[in-house]
Amino acid sequence: MRWLALLLPGDWLIIGLAAVLVGLSIPMFWQGGMADRAIVRQEGQIFADIDLKARKQIEVPGPLGSTLIAVEPGRARVVSDPGPRQYCVKQGWLMRPGEIAICAPNRVSLQITGRTRVYDSISY
Amino acid sequence: MTRSAIELTVTAEDRRVAWLATAAVGLSLVDAAIPSPLPGVKPGLANIVTLVVLLRYGWGTAVWVSVLRVLAGSLLLGYFLAPGFFLSLTGTTLSLLTLGLARHLPARWFGPVSLSILAAFAHIGGQLLLARAWLIPHDGVFLLTPVFAGAALVFGTINGLIAAKLLADTPATDFPR
Structure with a gap:
């Protein structure tokens, strides 16, 4: 390969270092801290604020019935919901700070938060 | 033709800078025409010219070519003095300073x-x-760091390879004088 002949040993070193830098930057900038807590809201009011170290299930009553939420170490999900389209259930496990599952028909939301506040979008 | 009151003497060096800057501006336009998934992620093809100029004619010429490219490129693409212009200028300034230091690395290895x-x-x-x-x-800007860093690595490598190939394939006299 003629192109490879153009790369000197130092170039490989720089490429390697740069790749390590890129690799390191991913967890550094994309975590927004670790996922710490799961916040469950009902009608916009905080219904439960659960530490993500625990393993538990909670039932949240809403106008359509009850929404079942499961919390495991480091992640949480909506297990079942009486809503017609099941969007929040299909979202599956949430594990990064800022992620949110909203069961709008039953007026329940489940949000993951971390040490630092993150935004699900940036507007300017 | 009336004689101009100000007589500009154009040296061979001036012509060379002008030619090289033209090539760089052309590549900037190509760059702008390539669709990008995210503003800021661009191949930066004009940097190939900067690299070739740096290694063949020295840092001073590279600075001239780069600054002219940023100026003329922004005028042609219509973002002169817009935010993009200052982003471009800052990026170019920092990379020129870096190149000024990095060119002293042993050429046998780097x-x-x-x-x-x-x-x-x-x-x-x-x-x-x-x-x-x-x-x-807002610190949210830094969420894009991994994307930008990855793009810098990929495009930096590709541009460097193209510059290396140009330098290897053309004898020093082939460049515009």
Whole structure:
């Protein structure tokens, strides 16, 4: 390969270092801290604020019935919901700070938060 | 033709800078025509010219060519003095400073690819800092760092390889004088 002949040993070193830098930057900038807590809201009011170290299930009553939420170490999900389209259930496990599952028909939301506040979008 | 009151003497060096800057501006236009998934992620093809100029004619000429490219490129693409212009200028300034230092690396070990990658990282670093300080004063800007750093690595390597190939394939006299 003629192109490879153009790369000197130092170039490989720089490429390697740069790749390590890129690799390191991913967890550094994309975590927004670790996922710490799961916040469950009902009608916009905080219904439960659960530490993500625990393993538990909670039932949240809403106008359509009850929404079942499961919390495991480091992640949480909506297990079942009486809503017609099941969007929040299909979202599956949430594990990064800022992620949110909203069961709008039953007026329940489940949000993951971390040490630092993150935004699900940036507007300017 | 009436004689101009100001007689500009054009040296061979001036012509060379003008030719090379033209090539760089042309590549900037090509760059702008390539669709990009994210503003800021661009191949930066004009940097190939900067690298070739740096290694063949020295740092001073590279600075001239780069600054002219930023000026003329922004005028042609219509973002002169717009935020993009200052981002471009900051990135170029930082990568030129980096190149000024990096060109003293032993040439036996470090080729154009090294210079290109270092310059690409300096470029994106400068742009991110300016964006954070001025355009989007929120740390959310840094969420894009991994994307930008990855792009800098990939495009830096590709541009460096192209520059290395150009330098290897053309004898010094083939360039516009």
